[in-house]
Amino acid sequence: MNPLENRVSEKFPKVLITSETIGNIIGFIVLGVLFWLKEHFEWPTWIGWVLIILLILCIIGTVWSYVKPRYVYQSWRYQVDETYLQLSYGVLNKEWVTVPMTKIQAVTTSQGPIMRAYQLRSIKVETMGSSHEIPALEEEVALQLREQIATYAQLKEVDE
Numbered sequence: 001m002n003p004l005e006n007r008v009s010e011k012f013p014k015v016l017i018t019s020e021t022i023g024n025i026i027g028f029i030v031l032g033v034l035f036w037l038k039e040h041f042e043w044p045t046w047i048g049w050v051l052i053i054l055l056i057l058c059i060i061g062t063v064w065s066y067v068k069p070r071y072v073y074q075s076w077r078y079q080v081d082e083t084y085l086q087l088s089y090g091v092l093n094k095e096w097v098t099v100p101m102t103k104i105q106a107v108t109t110s111q112g113p114i115m116r117a118y119q120l121r122s123i124k125v126e127t128m129g130s131s132h133e134i135p136a137l138e139e140e141v142a143l144q145l146r147e148q149i150a151t152y153a154q155l156k157e158v159d160e
Contacts, residue, residue, distance in 0.1 A: 004078060004079040004086055004087075005077070005079055006077060006078050006079055007073075007078075008073065008076045008078075008134065008135055008136045009118075009138050009141075010073075011118045011120055011136065012073045012076070012120075012135065013069035013073045014069075014118060015114055015118055015120060015136055016065075016068070016069035016072060016073075017065070017066060017069050019114055020062075020065035020066070020069075021065075022114075023065075024061070024062045027061075028058060031055055031058060034051055035051055038051060071091045072089075075088070075091055075094070076088070076135070077089070078134050080145065080148060080149060081152075082101065083100065083101055083152075085101065085104070085132070085149060086099075087099075087132060087134065097132055099127060101149075101153045102153070103127045103128065104149065104153035104155070105127060105128060105153075105155075106126040107123065107124070107125050107126070107146050107149045107150050107153070107155065108124050108126075108146070109121045109122065109123055109124075109142050109143065111139075118136075119138065119139050120137060120139065120142075121136075121137055121138075121139050121143070122136060122142070123137060123146055123149070125149060
């Protein structure tokens, strides 16, 4: 059982699957072109075997890319209070991260095209030596959490 109470958005698996699907389609297109080039230019037989092995690995990776998002979603937890930002995540290797609020130097939100389609944002917290991200929060939750972390960390806005 995970003692941290907050979870990322339930849409997180859909975002991961969409992203992975785009990558998989590109990978299969590249493999298709390589198979066509092998036949068109009569490359050596061993290249065909290498391409077949790559195809098998791509199929296995594609299957995993549809299984993994549910486990990633279930493993992600975070908690924010006046003294610490705590993160817990990982499927095979479980990570527990505790960031003291006094060490936080910047907090930002980001949103790519896939996240925008699902109305999600990620929060990135930066310290002197590292950065940590909470992926896929609902937009309103992410903006409120960014402000809450900034307040707890006593960050000042800079006008440029």
